[in-house]
Amino acid sequence: MAYFDAASAAPLHPVARQALQASLDEGWADPARLYKEGRRARLLLDAAREAAAEAVGCRPDELSFTSTGTRAVHTGVAGALAGRRRAGRHLIVSAVEHSSVLHSAEAHEAEGGTVTQVAVDRAGRVTAASYAEALRPDTALACLQSANHEVGTEQPVAEVAEVCRAAGVPLLVDAAQSLGWGPVDGDWSLLAASAHKWGGPSGVGLLAVRKGVRFSVRGPVDERESGRAAGFENIPAIVAAAASLRAVRAEAAAEAVRLRELTERIRARVPRLVPDVEVVGDPVHRLPGIVTFSCLYVDGETLLHELDREGFSVSSGSSCTSSTLTPSHVLKAMGVLSEGNVRVSLPPGTPKEDVERFLEVLPGAVAGVREKLGAPAPAAQVLQEEVVVDSLGKRCPIPVIELAKVFGDVPVGGTVRVLSDDEAARLDIPAWCEMRGQEYVGEEPADRGTAYLIRRVS
Amino acid sequence: MAYFDAASAAPLHPVARQALQASLDEGWADPARLYKEGRRARLLLDAAREAAAEAVGCRPDELSFTSTGTRAVHTGVAGALAGRRRAGRHLIVSAVEHSSVLHSAEAHEAEGGTVTQVAVDRAGRVTAASYAEALRPDTALACLQSANHEVGTEQPVAEVAEVCRAAGVPLLVDAAQSLGWGPVDGDWSLLAASAHKWGGPSGVGLLAVRKGVRFSVRGPVDERESGRAAGFENIPAIVAAAASLRAVRAEAAAEAVRLRELTERIRARVPRLVPDVEVVGDPVHRLPGIVTFSCLYVDGETLLHELDREGFSVSSGSSCTSSTLTPSHVLKAMGVLSEGNVRVSLPPGTPKEDVERFLEVLPGAVAGVREKLGAPAPAAQVLQEEVVVDSLGKRCPIPVIELAKVFGDVPVGGTVRVLSDDEAARLDIPAWCEMRGQEYVGEEPADRGTAYLIRRVS
Known part of the structure; x- marks a missing residue:
C-alpha cells in the first residue's frame, strides 16, 4: 500500500x-x-x-x-x-x-x-x-x-x-x-x-x-x-x-532533494509511459512532493478506483471526483486539461520502490479505463467537411473521447461541432486542442447545451 | 494531590x-x-x-x-x-x-x-x-x-x-x-x-x-x-x-449517587467547620459533583493559593481571581456573596478520602487568610449612631471586612456608611446584610466611589 x-x-x-x-x-x-x-x-x-x-x-x-x-x-x-x-x-x-x-x-x-x-x-x-x-x-x-x-x-x-x-x-x-x-x-x-x-x-x-x-x-x-x-x-x-x-523542518532539506528526484522522475516518465498525458504545474517553481498530470479520454473517478485497487491512494481534480461535478477551479484557472486528472503528493519518507511500482502500474490502469470507455484508436478516414458529435447528457471524459474518435474523419481545414451540456467540456475541449495543436474556434449556444467548434489544422 | x-x-x-x-x-x-x-x-x-x-x-x-x-x-x-x-x-x-x-x-x-x-x-x-x-x-x-x-x-x-x-x-x-x-x-x-x-x-x-x-x-x-x-x-x-x-454514561447513575453524597457532605459540613460561610446554588436541583460556597472576609485568590499549596485544585468566581477584577456574573445575578468564593467540582472517581482531607484543610486555610487580612473579631462596643468606613482604593474583601469590624460599634437602629470604589462591594455588602439579617438601606453616589448604607436591626 x-x-x-x-x-x-x-x-x-x-x-x-x-x-x-x-x-x-x-x-x-x-x-x-x-x-x-x-x-x-x-x-x-x-x-x-x-x-x-x-x-x-x-x-x-x-x-x-x-x-x-x-x-x-x-x-x-x-x-x-x-x-x-x-x-x-x-x-x-x-x-x-x-x-x-x-x-x-x-x-x-x-x-x-x-x-x-x-x-x-x-x-x-x-x-x-x-x-x-x-x-x-x-x-x-x-x-x-x-x-x-x-x-x-x-x-x-x-x-x-x-x-x-x-x-x-x-x-x-x-x-x-x-x-x-x-x-x-x-x-x-x-x-x-x-x-x-x-x-x-x-x-x-x-x-x-x-x-x-x-x-x-x-x-x-x-x-x-x-x-x-x-x-x-x-x-x-x-x-x-x-x-x-x-x-x-530538521529533515526538510535532505528530504526535499530526495522527493524532488522522485517527482521529477514521475514528471519525466509518465508522458513516455502513457500516451495523451499532460503534466501540469510549474516544472521549476514547485513543491518537492507534488506532481499532477491529466490523461485524455479517462474518467478520473474510475482511474482513482483502479489505482486504489492496486494499492495507491491519490486524489484528482476531475469533475467526476467532486461532489459538485465541476472540475477543479485550479485546473480551470490554469486552462489545462482536467479529465483523467491525478495528483500524486508524496509524504516524506516515501520509498523509491513505491514510486517505481506506481510507474509500472499506471500505464495499464489508464489503458484499462480507456478501453472500457471506448477511447479512440486511429480510424479509417472519410473526410467530411463538418462532423457533428452529439454528446448531450454525457459527462467527462465522454465528449472529448467522441471528439477524438471522429477527428480523423474531417479533412484538414474541416471542423467538428461537439454538442455538450457538461461543464467540464468547456475546459477540456480547448485543452485537448492545445495538446493536439488543433484550432479551438469557440463555442456557441445550441438548442440544448453548448456547441464547441474545433478546426483541424494538421 | x-x-x-x-x-x-x-x-x-x-x-x-x-x-x-x-x-x-x-x-x-x-x-x-x-x-x-x-x-x-x-x-x-x-x-x-x-x-x-x-x-x-x-x-x-x-x-x-x-x-x-x-x-x-x-x-x-x-x-x-x-x-x-x-x-x-x-x-x-x-x-x-x-x-x-x-x-x-x-x-x-x-x-x-x-x-x-x-x-x-x-x-x-x-x-x-x-x-x-x-x-x-x-x-x-x-x-x-x-x-x-x-x-x-x-x-x-x-x-x-x-x-x-x-x-x-x-x-x-x-x-x-x-x-x-x-x-x-x-x-x-x-x-x-x-x-x-x-x-x-x-x-x-x-x-x-x-x-x-x-x-x-x-x-x-x-x-x-x-x-x-x-x-x-x-x-x-x-x-x-x-x-x-x-x-x-455507563457509569453515570452509580457515580452520580456517590458524588452527590460527597458534595452533600461538603454542603453540610463547610458551614459548621468555617464561620461566616454561605453555600450557594440550589440544594435539590443540582449536578452531582459541584458545590460552591463563599467565605466572608476572605480574598479568593489568596485562598486558592493556600488550597493549591495543600494540594487542592479548585476555582473561584471572586473578583480578585478574574482578569477583569469583576465578580462572576453568575454570583452577581444570584445576588449572593462573591468574596472568598470557592467552587469544588469533583471528577468522577474522586475518592471519599480526598473530600475528607479537604474538609480538614479548609478551616485552617480560611482562618489563615482571614488573619492575614485582619478580619473582625468581636469588638468592644462604643455604640455610635452612624459610623463611616472609608474603604476607597481597597478591594474585595477589605470593604466588607471593615464593615464587619465596625458593625458592633453602632447600636440597633444605627447605620454604617461604607465608602467604596470596588465593583464587588455593590454585590457583597448587600449579600453580607442578607447573611447577617441586617438591613441593606441602599447606595448613593459619593465624592469618590459609592456610599453603601447598612442599618443594624439586631
Whole structure:
C-alpha cells in the first residue's frame, strides 16, 4: 500500500505521536487556572507557541493556535478585512487559492465587499505585476498561497509582498502546503497554516498576525488565543503540532532533494509511459512532493478506483471526483486539461520502490479505463467537411473521447461541432486542442447545451 | 494531590485515551476521499457520530462535531438567529449562561439585535414563567443552560422548552455541564456540548440542530460537518470523545449517587467547620459533583493559593481571581456573596478520602487568610449612631471586612456608611446584610466611589 495524498493529510509523524501522548497527561487542564495542573498546561502551551513562532518566523505573541487551517484562513481574512474597513472593502485573491480563501472571498462579496481574482499562467503561477495591477486605493487585503495544493506550483510571495507593502496593503499568505518545508520568505503580514499537512495531528491550525497589522476579530468575544480562536485550547494536539513542525523542518532539506528526484522522475516518465498525458504545474517553481498530470479520454473517478485497487491512494481534480461535478477551479484557472486528472503528493519518507511500482502500474490502469470507455484508436478516414458529435447528457471524459474518435474523419481545414451540456467540456475541449495543436474556434449556444467548434489544422 | 475542578476540564478518561490512540493510526486521512485510508476515516467518523447522537438523543444527521463547546454555542446561536431572521431579531438568554452564550448575545446586540436576560432566583434557577414573559412576537431564539457551571444548579429545561415550543420559538440548550450525566430532557431545538467536560479530549464540541429548525450558517461556506464546523475533521479526537461519552454514561447513575453524597457532605459540613460561610446554588436541583460556597472576609485568590499549596485544585468566581477584577456574573445575578468564593467540582472517581482531607484543610486555610487580612473579631462596643468606613482604593474583601469590624460599634437602629470604589462591594455588602439579617438601606453616589448604607436591626 502506498499513500500518495500527503497534500490532503499526512500520517502522524512519530514525534507528533510521542508529544501527543506525553502531553495528554500534562496538558489537559485549563491553562488560565492558577493551580498546579493549570500552570503545567500553561507552560506547555507557551513552549509550543515559542517553538511554532520560531518555525514560522514571527514573535510568539503574534501567533494564535486555531482549530484548523481553514479556520485560520477564515479568521485571518475576516479579521484583516474588518480591521481595514476604513481603507475600503476591496479584496484581492489569486484564482488558484484554497477553497477556504475563496469561500472567505465569497462571504465578503455577500456582505457587499468587492473581490478581484488575479489570473495565473498555464503553470498556475501569478506575477507580482498582476497583483500590482489589481491593487486599488480601497484595497483592504490581498491573499496569496505560498504554493498550490493541487499542482505544487510555488508563488512569488516575496515579490507580491513587496508590491503590497509599497501600497500599504497587508498580504495574507496561506502557507498550508509549504510550511513544513521552510518559513515563507518575504514581508508578509498574516500567515495561516495547518498542522495535519506537516504530520501534526488534526485539530490544529495556526494564524500569525504581525504586530502593527490592523486586525479586528469578528463575531463573539473569547478570551483565549487573543480572541482569535474560540474556546478551550487543545494543548496536547498543539504541543504535538509544534514538535512535529520542528521535526519535519530538521529533515526538510535532505528530504526535499530526495522527493524532488522522485517527482521529477514521475514528471519525466509518465508522458513516455502513457500516451495523451499532460503534466501540469510549474516544472521549476514547485513543491518537492507534488506532481499532477491529466490523461485524455479517462474518467478520473474510475482511474482513482483502479489505482486504489492496486494499492495507491491519490486524489484528482476531475469533475467526476467532486461532489459538485465541476472540475477543479485550479485546473480551470490554469486552462489545462482536467479529465483523467491525478495528483500524486508524496509524504516524506516515501520509498523509491513505491514510486517505481506506481510507474509500472499506471500505464495499464489508464489503458484499462480507456478501453472500457471506448477511447479512440486511429480510424479509417472519410473526410467530411463538418462532423457533428452529439454528446448531450454525457459527462467527462465522454465528449472529448467522441471528439477524438471522429477527428480523423474531417479533412484538414474541416471542423467538428461537439454538442455538450457538461461543464467540464468547456475546459477540456480547448485543452485537448492545445495538446493536439488543433484550432479551438469557440463555442456557441445550441438548442440544448453548448456547441464547441474545433478546426483541424494538421 | 486532588483535582477538584472538573467543571473546567476533566482529565482524560481511560477509554478516551485508548480510543484516541487506536484511531491515530486509522483516522488521520481525509474522510471525503475515496481511497482506503479515506474510507477507513469515514467509517470511524460515521460510527462516532452515531454513538454521540444516541447519547444526545438526536439523529446522526442532526449532529455536527465542532472544535470546542464554545464554538458550538457561537455557531448554534448565530445560525439559529440567522435562520429565523424573518421572525425577528430578539434573543432570550438567562442571566447565568456560560460566557460563550453571553458573548454571542453581545455580538448579536452589536449587530443591531435585541437581547432579554432572564433573571434567576437566589439559587440560580430560572422559571418557565419568566421565559414565557420574555417571549415576544419577534423572538428568534431562546437559550438556556441545562445546569450552571459555577454553582451546579439545574434549570427547568423541559418546562422552558414547552413554553418556547408553544410560542414557535426554538430553544438552544447549552448542555456542557450535564451531558456526561444523561441526555437533556424536553423538546429542545438545538444543543451544544463540549467533550473535555466529560473526560473526552480537548478539541471536540458538538452541536445538534433538530430537523425542521431553521438554521443558516454564517460566514464562509465549508463542505464538512454540514457547513457547521470549518475545516478538516479531527477524527481521532472525535472518536475518543464519543467513546468516552458512552463510557461515562455507563457509569453515570452509580457515580452520580456517590458524588452527590460527597458534595452533600461538603454542603453540610463547610458551614459548621468555617464561620461566616454561605453555600450557594440550589440544594435539590443540582449536578452531582459541584458545590460552591463563599467565605466572608476572605480574598479568593489568596485562598486558592493556600488550597493549591495543600494540594487542592479548585476555582473561584471572586473578583480578585478574574482578569477583569469583576465578580462572576453568575454570583452577581444570584445576588449572593462573591468574596472568598470557592467552587469544588469533583471528577468522577474522586475518592471519599480526598473530600475528607479537604474538609480538614479548609478551616485552617480560611482562618489563615482571614488573619492575614485582619478580619473582625468581636469588638468592644462604643455604640455610635452612624459610623463611616472609608474603604476607597481597597478591594474585595477589605470593604466588607471593615464593615464587619465596625458593625458592633453602632447600636440597633444605627447605620454604617461604607465608602467604596470596588465593583464587588455593590454585590457583597448587600449579600453580607442578607447573611447577617441586617438591613441593606441602599447606595448613593459619593465624592469618590459609592456610599453603601447598612442599618443594624439586631
